[in-house]
Amino acid sequence: xxxxxxxxxxxxxxxxxxxxxxxxxxxxxxxxxxxxxxxxxxxxxxxxxxxxxxxxxxxxxxxxxxxxxxxxxxxxxxxxxxxxxxxxxxxxxxxxxxxxxxxxxxxxxxxxxxxxxxxxxxxxxxxxxxxxxxxxxxxxxxxxxxxxxxxxxxxxxxxxxxxxxxxxxxxxxxxxxxxxxxxxxxxxxxxxxxxxxxxxxxxxxxxxxxxxxxxxxxxxxxxxxxxxxxxxxxxxxxxxxxxxxxxxxxxxxxxxxxxxxxxxxxxxxxxxxxxxxxxxxxxxxxxxxxxxxxxxxxxxxxxxxxxxxxxxxxxxxxxxxxxxxxxxxxxxxxxxxxxxxxxxxxxxxxxxxxxxxxxxxxxxxxxxxxxxxxxxxxxxxxxxxxxxxxxxxxxxxxxxxxxxxxxxxxxxxxxxxxxxxxxxxxxxxxxxxxxxxxxxxxxxxxxxxxxxxxxxxxxxxxxxxxxxxxxxxxxxxxxxxxxxxxxxxxxxxxxxxxxxxxxxxxxxxxxxxxxxxxxxxxxxxxxxxxxxxxxxxxxxxxxxxxxxxxxxxxxxxxxxxxxxxxxxxxxxxxxxxxxxxxxxxxxxxxxxxxxxxxxxxxxxxxxxxxxxxxxxxxxxxxxxxxxxxxxxxxxxxxxxxxxxxxxxxxxxxxxxxxxxxxxxxxxxxxxxxxxxxxxxxxxxxxxxxxxxxxxxxxxxxxxxxxxxxxxxxxxxxxxxxxxxxxxxxxxxxxxxxxxxxxxxxxxxxxxxxxxxxxxxxxxxxxxxxxxxxxxxxxxxxxxxxxxxxxxxxxxxxxxxxxxxxxxxxxxxxxxxxxxxxxxxxxxxxxxxxxxxxxxxxxx
Ligand code: GCU
Numbered sequence: 001x002x003x004x005x006x007x008x009x010x011x012x013x014x015x016x017x018x019x020x021x022x023x024x025x026x027x028x029x030x031x032x033x034x035x036x037x038x039x040x041x042x043x044x045x046x047x048x049x050x051x052x053x054x055x056x057x058x059x060x061x062x063x064x065x066x067x068x069x070x071x072x073x074x075x076x077x078x079x080x081x082x083x084x085x086x087x088x089x090x091x092x093x094x095x096x097x098x099x100x101x102x103x104x105x106x107x108x109x110x111x112x113x114x115x116x117x118x119x120x121x122x123x124x125x126x127x128x129x130x131x132x133x134x135x136x137x138x139x140x141x142x143x144x145x146x147x148x149x150x151x152x153x154x155x156x157x158x159x160x161x162x163x164x165x166x167x168x169x170x171x172x173x174x175x176x177x178x179x180x181x182x183x184x185x186x187x188x189x190x191x192x193x194x195x196x197x198x199x200x201x202x203x204x205x206x207x208x209x210x211x212x213x214x215x216x217x218x219x220x221x222x223x224x225x226x227x228x229x230x231x232x233x234x235x236x237x238x239x240x241x242x243x244x245x246x247x248x249x250x251x252x253x254x255x256x257x258x259x260x261x262x263x264x265x266x267x268x269x270x271x272x273x274x275x276x277x278x279x280x281x282x283x284x285x286x287x288x289x290x291x292x293x294x295x296x297x298x299x300x301x302x303x304x305x306x307x308x309x310x311x312x313x314x315x316x317x318x319x320x321x322x323x324x325x326x327x328x329x330x331x332x333x334x335x336x337x338x339x340x341x342x343x344x345x346x347x348x349x350x351x352x353x354x355x356x357x358x359x360x361x362x363x364x365x366x367x368x369x370x371x372x373x374x375x376x377x378x379x380x381x382x383x384x385x386x387x388x389x390x391x392x393x394x395x396x397x398x399x400x401x402x403x404x405x406x407x408x409x410x411x412x413x414x415x416x417x418x419x420x421x422x423x424x425x426x427x428x429x430x431x432x433x434x435x436x437x438x439x440x441x442x443x444x445x446x447x448x449x450x451x452x453x454x455x456x457x458x459x460x461x462x463x464x465x466x467x468x469x470x471x472x473x474x475x476x477x478x479x480x481x482x483x484x485x486x487x488x489x490x491x492x493x494x495x496x497x498x499x500x501x502x503x504x505x506x507x508x509x510x511x512x513x514x515x516x517x518x519x520x521x522x523x524x525x526x527x528x529x530x531x532x533x534x535x536x537x538x539x540x541x542x543x544x545x546x547x548x549x550x551x552x553x554x555x556x557x558x559x560x561x562x563x564x565x566x567x568x569x570x571x572x573x574x575x576x577x578x579x580x581x582x583x584x585x586x587x588x589x590x591x592x593x594x595x596x597x598x599x600x601x602x603x604x605x606x607x608x609x610x611x612x613x614x615x616x617x618x619x620x621x622x623x624x625x626x627x628x629x630x631x632x633x634x635x636x637x638x639x640x641x642x643x644x645x646x647x648x649x650x651x652x653x654x655x656x657x658x659x660x661x662x663x664x665x666x667x668x669x670x671x672x673x674x675x676x677x678x679x680x681x682x683x684x685x686x687x688x689x690x691x692x693x694x695x696x697x698x699x700x701x702x703x704x705x706x707x708x709x710x711x712x713x714x715x716x717x718x719x720x721x722x723x724x725x726x727x728x729x730x731x732x733x734x735x736x737x738x739x740x741x742x743x744x745x746x747x748x749x750x751x752x753x754x755x756x757x758x759x760x761x762x763x764x765x766x767x768x769x770x771x772x773x774x775x776x777x778x779x780x781x782x783x784x785x786x787x788x789x790x791x792x793x794x795x796x797x798x799x800x801x802x803x804x805x806x807x808x809x810x811x812x813x814x815x816x817x818x819x820x821x822x823x824x825x826x827x828x829x830x831x832x833x834x835x836x837x838x839x840x841x842x843x
Contacts, residue, residue, distance in 0.1 A: 018473070020474075023485055024142075025146075028070065034150075040087065043076070043086055045067075046080065047059060047060035048079065048093070048100055056128075081100060091138055094128065105118060108156055113132050113133045113162070115140070120153075135213055136251075139213065146507070157492075161450050161460050162461055163218075164217050164492065165220060165463045166212060166466040167464065168181070168191070169225060169226075171194075171224050171228065173196055183465070185413075188470050189470070197236060202246055209249070210250055215488020221255040221463075222255070222256060225301060226303065227258055227259040240256070244294040256290075257303065260305075272315075274324075275315070276315075280325060298335065302326060306343045322339075323339040323376045328373065331373065336459065340378075341396055343360060357385060357563070358564075358578065361395075369400045375459070377404040377461075378400060379406045381410075383432070388415055388565075390539050398591050405457070409462065410465040419475050420671065420788045421671045422671060424528060425483045425528065426486045426501060427529075429490060433490070434447065437449065440591070441592075462487070462491035477664070485505045486505065498525070503521060506520045515651065516655050526641055527645075530638045531642075533638025537630060537635075538606060538607060539612070549792075552677065552798030552801065554723050555686075573615055575615055576610070579599050580599060586612070615627060617690040639678070645671060649668050669805070673804075676843070702728065704747075704835050708732060708733040713733060713742075715735045715737060719732055726801055737822070738820065740818055741819045745813065745816075745836060747813060748813060749812045752837055755803050755804070755834070765786075766782040768820065772816070774816070777806050782829065784802055
């Protein structure tokens with residue numbers, strides 16, 4: 001047996017639970033979970049023909065690290081079998097296994113990237129169709145062990161689709177507008193230094209490669225779709241090569257976003273016309289250099305003629321001409337072009353009742369079907385608009401019969417709470433993946449379009465916009481990592497149950513305790529419905545500020561601009577009329593059975609009613625409620641659910657390590673407060689617009705609130721807030737130095753939760769304190785922008801509005817309550833209101 005140069009003792013060093021290992025912690029199992037399993041456990045790992053730097057070598061190393069961590073066993077590793085009598089874990093490609101043993105086990109039935117795993121008796125065999133598959137099998141085995149699962153198994157598993165890619169929207173330049181990672185909330189880029197170059201320190205790259213390989217993601221696009229041509233600068237080539245080298249041992253191939261105008265803006269040509277020979281030669285040169293440096297380069301990602309990005313339409317060439325130009329330069333090397341279907345006019349005419357951004361993808365791409373080269377894959381966002389809290393599936397999936405397609409999901413919670421709100425996304429994704437598009441009247445689920453079964457395409461699959469950063473939590477929040485984990489699992493097998501995926505993730509991330517698993521599962525599965533409830537209902541989209549941060553509430557921002565995320569809300573009615581009969585015709589872009597369903601309110605499900613129909617606020621839904629009452633009720637229900645999250649998390653104190661416990665407690669508490677901001681802003685907005693009161697009399701009725709502007713102010717002055725509905729009674733108070741807001745409480749004696757709503761903007765850390773009869777109840781700082789990672793706001797608005805709560809405060813009638821704020825920088829210690837809440841009341 002030839003020992004390879006792997007040194008077990010350097011491995012598995014205990015580290016703080018900072019999240020860096022994600023779900024690959026390999027925490028030691030307790031004896032009660034291993035129960036006798038260790039006695040005849042394998043004594044060595046054989047990685048047949050492993051070569052350093054290749055995935056099989058990684059697999060053996062990972063098995064060694066993992067088994068030492070999980071079971072405390074130190075196994076030797078070698079690359080050949082010498083003593084057939086000792087029990088080993090054999091990890092190999094199918095070819096190497098067959099060469100060594102003469103034949104494969106019967107159940108081996110593999111396609112590219114697939115693997116076979118068997119652990120019958122004391123022999124464990126992991127066979128990959130290729131080295132990547134073998135690595136996936138090793139991770140699968142480790143995942144079983146880490147979950148205390150010693151079941152005997154023998155099965156083959158294969159990917160549902162070949163493309164399983166992450167798309168990092170990382171910028172080379174941190175120019176402050178979108179940050180180092182566009183829509184990133186987990187710190188600066190792991191790839192770029194923010195001043196135009198690949199970073200010197202790329203130590204996070206293999207760590208990410210490890211996480212991605214463990215969920216069977218086989219590709220990653222390493223720069224923003226809004227691509228900066230200087231990624232192709234002389235200096236960056238070495239860096240790009242280095243990134244590829246660091247991912248390669250994990251079987252992760254890199255891809256790159258291209259800027260269509262590069263030949264002109266960067267290459268010095270006078271054109272970027274895709275049919276111009278000079279332009280084609282220029283790109284051929286780039287592709288040739290790429291493959292020389294990165295022989296396994298996966299391909300390009302192109303965003304063209306979208307949101308101001310250049311593209312072939314400038315030269316009156318088709319989008320297919322543009323895509324094919326790139327495709328031809330990399331086809332000989334086996335590369336592919338992911339060409340985004342996110343093409344639309346962001347300067348649309350909102351006064352035109354028939355205009356509709358949701359129509360754009362089919363309008364642009366339907367006529368190009370059949371014109372794309374074989375190595376072009378059209379990458380389509382899950383819905384027709386843009387990662388909203390609820391969208392119908394994009395009709396393009398049932399339109400392109402001759403074109404390879406991939407779906408674009410978003411682990412990045414751009415419109416879904418930006419990783420400050422717990423929102424577990426797989427249930428949303430599965431509404432899309434499971435949807436039956438009824439192509440030619442036959443069952444045709446979106447997932448079966450993606451795996452090629454519906455239209456017979458070999459290429460296809462899954463991409464997710466991811467936004468990892470240098471933060472040790474990767475995404476900014478530990479709980480958000482379940483979305484990344486689930487993306488990979490679903491891209492491999494979209495029929496998996498989202499709850500079961502979550503159980504695996506929780507065991508791996510937080511250990512095997514039942515209460516931890518059950519609590520996280522219940523909260524996570526309730527989180528998307530809750531978020532939908534308190535943000536945007538009935539298919540009206542996430543009613544966020546689409547012109548600024550995409551985070552907090554601002555329903556007015558949807559309409560009267562060219563971006564096309566319209567709600568068409570007026571004093572009487574709301575919703576986009578997308579019918580063929582009278583509206584934008586969008587319903588007609590679906591296959592006939594689906595189109596007929598969406599054409600009529602009678603057959604449109606409530607959760608998409610306002611996506612497809614413009615109806616009065618008094619329109620009665622299938623549920624029996626009116627639209628407006630549904631809005632009110634849903635917003636109250638959603639915020640009520642979010643209010644339970646910190647309480648339920650609290651029950652895990654001591655069961656989850658302190659570091660991660662406190663981190664999430666802060667965020668879940670924040671979410672509970674921010675869901676109230678959402679609730680009140682949206683309800684107030686539509687109460688104003690419709691003039692229709694809440695039948696339960698909650699909206700505008702807050703008996704436990706005291707407005708800051710109504711208190712006795714010293715050093716504080718009232719200001720209007722914009723949008724008005726993001727302040728209780730539309731106003732707040734600010735100070736330039738120290739301000740106090742005082743009031744005499746007039747509530748019955750008792751114990752209350754004392755909440756203060758204020759605004760936490762960028763530009764300073766104001767300090768606050770609240771006192772009762774001269775005794776301090778609590779102090780805090782306006783430092784959420786440093787703690788949360790979401791896109792911050794400079795203004796008093798729905799993004800900066802935030803709540804702090806002091807629980808169980810004894811209060812007597814006549815107590816003098818004083819809130820003191822001390823401004824810092826441009827943060828003027830803004831205050832909105834104080835709520836004196838009887839225990840159990842959420843308001
Ligand atoms: C959204 C998002 C942008 C992104 C774009 C895209 O509009 O806000 O940041 O560039 O989608 O997907 O290309």
